Amino acid sequence: MGVQIRRLCWLLLSGLIAFNVHAKTPSKMVILSCLAAQAMSPSVKWRPIETDKIYSEEDYKDGFDATYYVISEGKPIGYAERGEEKAIIYGDQVLPIALARMVPGFNVRPTELNPFSADWATVDDKRGSYLCVSFPFGDLGRSGSFQQHRSAYLIALDYGRGPPVLHAATGPISKTQTSGE
Helix, strand or coil: CHHHHHHHHHHHHHHHHHHHHHCCCCCHHHHHHHHHCCCCCCCCEEEECCCCCCEEEEEEECCEEEEEEEEECCEEEEEEEECCEEEEEECCEEEEHHHCEECCCCCCCCCCCCCCCCEEEEEEECCEEEEEEEEECCCCCCCHHHHHEEEEEEEECCCCCCCCCEEEEEEECCHHHHCCC
16 A cells, blocks of 8 residues: 555656646746836847737637737737636636736735736747736826836746646836846
8 A cells, every 4th residue: 555655646746746847937037027018138028919909709718708808829818707707818718817826926916907908918038938918006096116016917828738827926116126037
């Protein structure tokens, strides 16, 4: 029985490692660039996604209504709602915001996302490419240091096998954070 338990533990550990490999966490520079809605380092490329033609569709998928999406490189990218549940659309996936993983070092969950005022982009660095949805933290009328706080959702575009993983971050944007990659 001891051998069976060790095999089971090994299988579980291998599965967790494999899951975390395909759930690639964005680098700090990608996260900061996404939050800032601009490249914060020469090693990062930030490219806006065209939002000139916006679509909406009731009963889009799995009971979600797509309230906002665009077609980028042949894939739908956008925002969906199912009652109180909110989600990001990427390709044929609808990723609930409530299940987003907080990236290390960012512990404040994003506030309500208004897809019409968000910056939609791709962010690339040597580790990979990510869909980036960046938006103001809280009310647009906040003053003082809160004007430097933004929220973001990121999805690795080269996520491998399995479903993509939605990452979330909220934090201040300042040039002093960019020292060191």
